[in-house]
Amino acid sequence: MKDFKKYYIIPATPDEVYIALTNPLTIELWTGDTAEMSTEPGSEFSMWDGSIVGKNLEFDPGKKIVQQWYFDGQEEESIVTIKLHPDKGGTSAELRHTNIPDSGYDDFVDGWNNSYFGALIDFYEG
Template sequence: MKDYKKYYIIPAPPEDVYKALTNPATLQLWTGEPAVMSEIPGSEFSLWEDSIVGLNIEFDPGKKIVQQWYFGGDEEELSIVTIKLHPHAQGTSVELRHTNIPDEAYDDIVEGWNDVYFASLLEFYGDE
């Protein structure tokens, strides 16, 4: 199991980034796919036609999202994604921490975070 941590700068206020990550209609706008998402702890979510599925754990509106991501196996340790949003001079500093990523999935997950998830979000907000 491996952990991944990275910061991204999104050119939008934290409240807008939070909405983009939690509102199903807004998620669909930047992912291009229908999304299943709720801000209710204990609810399941699905993005990119079930490419990303998991359980919502905690929400602090405009500030933090905590989710468990499923990898389809019997993982002994939960894979937890924590996204913290901090005000930044250029919009929002997004602090991503993804723990307990299965070794065989690590490279694909890191590539997904950088080249798909946050690349799509940056494109949505007009950062070339």
């Protein structure tokens, strides 16, 4: 199991980024796929037509999102924490993803950089 941490600069306010990551209609705008999402702790979520599924653990509007992501044969909980900080370029999104399966690590890093935060940055740069 591996961990991944990275900062992304997104050209939008922390509140706008928070809504983009937690509102299913907005998620569909920047991903192009259906999403199920709620800001209710304990609720389950699904993104990219079920390619990413898990449970929402904690929300601090405009500041923080904590989720557990599910994987087949998962040994330990894989936790995603996204903290949003104001930045002169908009928002600095601090990502920490723990307990990524070794076999899928490179795919996850690519997904975070291109499909997830890359798509969100492209959406705002539009």
